[in-house]
Amino acid sequence: MSVIRNILNSRSSKGGNFFNILTQILGFKPKSILHYKKAFTHRSLNRRDEDGNAINFERMEFLGDAMLSAVVASHLFKAVPGGNEGYLTKMRSKVVSRKHLNELGKDLGLIEHVQTNIPKDQFGVNIHGNLFEALVGAIYLDRGYKHCKRFIYERVINPYVDIEQLEGKVISYKSLVIEWCQKEKKEFDFNVYEDTGNDELKHFAVKLRIGGRVVAKARATSKKKAEEKASKRAYYALQAKID
Amino acid sequence: MSVIRNILNSRSSKGGNFFNILTQILGFKPKSILHYKKAFTHRSLNRRDEDGNAINFERMEFLGDAMLSAVVASHLFKAVPGGNEGYLTKMRSKVVSRKHLNELGKDLGLIEHVQTNIPKDQFGVNIHGNLFEALVGAIYLDRGYKHCKRFIYERVINPYVDIEQLEGKVISYKSLVIEWCQKEKKEFDFNVYEDTGNDELKHFAVKLRIGGRVVAKARATSKKKAEEKASKRAYYALQAKID
Numbered sequence: 001m002s003v004i005r006n007i008l009n010s011r012s013s014k015g016g017n018f019f020n021i022l023t024q025i026l027g028f029k030p031k032s033i034l035h036y037k038k039a040f041t042h043r044s045l046n047r048r049d050e051d052g053n054a055i056n057f058e059r060m061e062f063l064g065d066a067m068l069s070a071v072v073a074s075h076l077f078k079a080v081p082g083g084n085e086g087y088l089t090k091m092r093s094k095v096v097s098r099k100h101l102n103e104l105g106k107d108l109g110l111i112e113h114v115q116t117n118i119p120k121d122q123f124g125v126n127i128h129g130n131l132f133e134a135l136v137g138a139i140y141l142d143r144g145y146k147h148c149k150r151f152i153y154e155r156v157i158n159p160y161v162d163i164e165q166l167e168g169k170v171i172s173y174k175s176l177v178i179e180w181c182q183k184e185k186k187e188f189d190f191n192v193y194e195d196t197g198n199d200e201l202k203h204f205a206v207k208l209r210i211g212g213r214v215v216a217k218a219r220a221t222s223k224k225k226a227e228e229k230a231s232k233r234a235y236y237a238l239q240a241k242i243d
Numbered sequence: 244m245s246v247i248r249n250i251l252n253s254r255s256s257k258g259g260n261f262f263n264i265l266t267q268i269l270g271f272k273p274k275s276i277l278h279y280k281k282a283f284t285h286r287s288l289n290r291r292d293e294d295g296n297a298i299n300f301e302r303m304e305f306l307g308d309a310m311l312s313a314v315v316a317s318h319l320f321k322a323v324p325g326g327n328e329g330y331l332t333k334m335r336s337k338v339v340s341r342k343h344l345n346e347l348g349k350d351l352g353l354i355e356h357v358q359t360n361i362p363k364d365q366f367g368v369n370i371h372g373n374l375f376e377a378l379v380g381a382i383y384l385d386r387g388y389k390h391c392k393r394f395i396y397e398r399v400i401n402p403y404v405d406i407e408q409l410e411g412k413v414i415s416y417k418s419l420v421i422e423w424c425q426k427e428k429k430e431f432d433f434n435v436y437e438d439t440g441n442d443e444l445k446h447f448a449v450k451l452r453i454g455g456r457v458v459a460k461a462r463a464t465s466k467k468k469a470e471e472k473a474s475k476r477a478y479y480a481l482q483a484k485i486d
Contacts, residue, residue, distance in 0.1 A: 053325045062328045066316035073309035074383065082296045085305045140317065145388040 018113070024200030025108055025135070027154060032142050035060075039131070039138035042116035057134035064137030067145070068096050071152040072161075080163060094166050095156070101129030104156060107221040108201065110135065159220070162232075173231035177208070180238060186211045190230070192223050206230045210238075261356070267443030268351055268378075270397060275385050278303075282381035283374070285359035300377035307380030310388070311339050314395040315404075323406060337409050338399070344372030347399060350464040351444065353378065402463070405475075416474035420451070423481060429454045433473070435466050449473045453481075 022036050023029050030036055039057045041047055047055035072095045076088050083091065094100070105111070105128030111120060114131065140148040165173075174190075181188040188210045195205035206226040208216045215237055218229035265279050266272050273279055282300045284290055290298040315338050319331050326334065337343070348354070348371030354363060357374065383391040408416075417433075424431040431453045438448035448462045449469040458480055461472035 049324075051324065054327070058328050059320065059326070059331065062331045063316055063320045066313045070309045070313035073306055077302065077306045077380075081292075081294065083302070084297070085301050088302065088305045137320075145392075149388075 021113060025110070026139065026151065028143075028147070028151075030142055035138040035141040036135070037115075039134040040110075040113050040115055042114055042118070044117035045115055046117075057131065060134035060137035060141075061130050062137070063140060064133035064135065065096070067136050067140050067148050068101075068133065068152060068156070071149045072096055072157070074149075075153075075157050075161065079161075091163070091166050095161055098126060098129055100160070101132050102126060103128070103222075104160075105129050105132035105135075107225075108132065108135075108155070159225075172228065173235045174227050177210075177231045177234050177238070181210060190227050192226060195219060208234050210234065264356060268353070269382065269394065271386075271390070271394075273385055278381040278384045279378070280358075282377040283353075283356050283358055285357055285361070287360035288358055289360075300374065303377035303380035303384075304373050305380070306383060307376035307378065308339070310379050310383050310391050311344075311376065311395060311399070314392045315339055315400065317392075318396075318400050318404065322404075334406070334409050338404055341369060341372055343403070344375050345369060346371070346465075347403075348372050348375035348378075351375065351378075351398070402468075415471065416478045417470050420453075420474045420477050420481070424453060433470050435469060438462060451477050453477065 018037070019030070019033060022033065038055055039060050041056045043054065043056040043058060045056070049055055069092065072092050073088065076083065076091050076095075080088070080091070102125060110131040111123070111127055114120065114127075116123075136148060136152065139151050178188065180186075188208070191207040191209065192204055193206075194202065196203045201221050203219055203221055204223045204226045205217065205219045206223070206229075207214050208218075208227075208230040216230040216233035218226050218233060220226040220229050261280070262273070262276060265276065281298055282303050284299045286297065286299040286301060288299070292298055312335065315335050316331065319326065319334050319338075323331065323334070345368060353374040354366070354370055357363065357370075359366075379391060379395065382394050421431065423429075431451070434450040434452065435447055436449075437445065439446045444464050446462055446464055447466050447469045448460065449466070449472075450457050451459045451461075451470075451473040459473040459476035461469050461476060463469040463472050
């Protein structure tokens with residue numbers, strides 16, 4: 001019990017209350033905080049429960065990975081009615097790729113809240129994706145599939161799953177826009193600035209000017225994503241000209 | 244629309260009403276029968292919807308596979324609190340192995356209800372598992388995750404997921420029992436007979452006699468499984484002697 005009490009009472013390295021931090025990250029209030037504590041516990045702490053079972057996020061990655069795969073599978077199945085089994089499998093592996101999960105974990109700043117005995121700069125690059133998977137596993141344990149699905153839609157599918165881009169038809173909207181500007185001999189400028197506002201996460205805003213006129217604005221959790229989002233909007237606005 | 248009406252009105256090769264057959268296989272009443280019709284439609288029929296998208300069970304295998312993986316992951320996570328990520332991954336791959344899924348599909352007699360243009364004896368051995376996956380996908384689309392999970396528990400986890408057996412600690416309870424009988428010079432006899440009763444599926448019952456006395460009984464959807472089940476019961480009853 002002392003271990004559990006200890007975990008419950010511990011506060012994040014940021015000094016804020018873990019419950020509040022979690023609520024910000026999740027977008028909803030957790031019911032049982034214990035699952036999330038586990039999801040942020042690194043094996044280096046060597047924590048064990050009364051039966052001697054390890055308490056850390058590694059097992060939860062397995063669960064989170066399974067839930068991500070299921071929710072993304074169901075989304076792609078419905079979103080692309082013409083895609084066959086092979087296509088759906090390929091698209092899913094792009095959405096839940098290690099690279100993509102790392103980006104998601106990084107954007108949410110999950111690493112800031114890890115309890116660990118080793119310095120955080122010694123973690124490999126995959127720590128971000130692993131923590132993201134573990135978080136998804138914790139949500140499933142805490143609130144069940146429906147809530148877990150909603151979280152995955154809000155944090156993964158809605159902001160990042162663009163079928164055309166996944167299919168490789170469009171690799172980067174930014175490069176399409178730049179190409180068009182160069183061809184048309186128009187000056188362009190991505191004006192990026194921090195714009196976190198009341199948001200729980202750091203956000204960036206971008207204004208894309210072409211020929212001196214703002215053609216698109218966007219906001220996202222990284223500079224790159226904000227630029228891409230603005231470019232996509234500009235691309236669709238300019239599409240008649242580009243095609 | 245004519246295709247849809249055609250599918251809805253079609254009857255299974257067994258002559259029974261598809262809705263009733265489904266209810267028997269599923270253990271509950273389907274809401275939207277269309278998903279199941281798809282799950283039993285082979286590509287050889289070359290059916291397409293109004294948008295030209297293929298109507299057959301292949302896409303649904305992808306969905307069912309994802310749901311099976313998620314539900315089994317969640318079960319193993321909870322059932323084996325001491326198992327690490329690698330262990331859980333290995334155990335899951337045993338539960339959802341091609342061989343096992345083929346057995347499950349075969350036990351449910353799914354192939355009898357497939358709509359196809361090619362003779363059923365030309366299907367490969369994996370048709371059984373593919374149909375089982377597609378059926379799980381159809382359940383998810385029809386009734387959502389909770390119902391899908393319940394079905395997987397009833398048809399996969401409860402009857403077949405034995406952690407000790409999966410771990411390879413016990414390969415076959417039948418062979419353990421036989422070994423013990425030979426060592427103890429006891430006569431044994433597996434008396435197997437068909438015992439379908441009011442069940443939707445063909446069932447077999449077995450009485451295991453050791454030294455002339457019935458030590459265990461069991462019932463299952465195949466002879467092999469009934470024998471194994473009875474052996475497991477006998478094994479636990481005899482365990483004090485075997486150890």
